[in-house]
Amino acid sequence: MNVRRPPDERTAAEVMSTDLLTVTADESVLMAWELMCRARVHHLPVLDGTGHCLGVLDSASLTAAWEPSGPLRARRSVAALLPRRGPACVRPDATLARTAAAMLAAERDHVIVTGERGDLIGLITARDLIAALAGVAGRDRSRTSSMPSMFRIEPVLPEHAPDGDAVPGSAVSPD
Numbered sequence: 001m002n003v004r005r006p007p008d009e010r011t012a013a014e015v016m017s018t019d020l021l022t023v024t025a026d027e028s029v030l031m032a033w034e035l036m037c038r039a040r041v042h043h044l045p046v047l048d049g050t051g052h053c054l055g056v057l058d059s060a061s062l063t064a065a066w067e068p069s070g071p072l073r074a075r076r077s078v079a080a081l082l083p084r085r086g087p088a089c090v091r092p093d094a095t096l097a098r099t100a101a102a103m104l105a106a107e108r109d110h111v112i113v114t115g116e117r118g119d120l121i122g123l124i125t126a127r128d129l130i131a132a133l134a135g136v137a138g139r140d141r142s143r144t145s146s147m148p149s150m151f152r153i154e155p156v157l158p159e160h161a162p163d164g165d166a167v168p169g170s171a172v173s174p175d
Contacts, residue, residue, distance in 0.1 A: 007133050012099050013092035015132045016113045016122030022047050025054055025079040029066070032057055032078045043110050045087075045120055046078055053120040055082040056110050089114045092121065096132055099124055 005014075022045045023032050032044055042059040057078050065081050088106030090099050092113055102111045103126065113122035 007096050007135070010096050010132055011092060012090050012094045012096070012111075012113050012122070012124055015096065015099075015128045016092070016124045017128065018122045020045055020120070020123055022120075023057070023078055024049070025082075026077050028075045029062065029078055029081065030075065033062060033066075036062070043123060043125060044078075045112060045123060046082060047120070051119065053087055053112050053114070054079070055087045056108075056112060056123070057081055058108075058110065087112045089118075090124075096129060100129055103129070 021035055021039050021041055023035065025046050025048055027046075036042065036044060036059055044057045046054045046057055048054055061081055061083075085106070088102045088108055088111040090102050090111050090113055092115075094102075094113075099111055103109065103124075109126040111124050112120055113124060115121045
C-alpha cells in the first residue's frame, strides 16, 4: 500500500489523470464505445475543433443511450449524448474537498481539471477521490501496456442496410 499525504492536504493536480484518451464532438457513438472498451476506460473527454472540452462522455450515459437499431444510430455523433450543462471544472490547485463538492454540485462522477485558459489538463473520477481518501495511490494511469495515447480505431459498419438499401453516406450503391 503506497500511503500519500492526508486527503485534506492534497490537490486536484496530485490525483488527476493526465494521460487521457479523448474524442472530438463529431466522432460516432460506436467509435466512443470501441475506444472505451479497448482502452478499458469509463470516461472520454469530448473536445471541439479547438481542443476545448465540451464535456465528458461516461460509459453509463453511453450504455443508457445505446440503441441497437442499426448502423445509422451508431454513427450519430457523441455530441448528441453530452449533458446540456457544461462539464464540472476545477483548477489544479483545488483541494480534494473542493473537487468532491464540484462533483456533487454537478451530479456527476467526474470533474475536469482546467488550466488558466480553460484548457483541459486532467480528469478526476470518483474512483480517484476514493483512492485519495483511503490514502493510497490510485490505479496505474499509464496505458502504455494496453494502448498508446495516440490510438485510433475505425469501426467497420455494413455498407448496406438489412433491407438491401445503401446506407446514406456510403459510397457504395445497392446492387
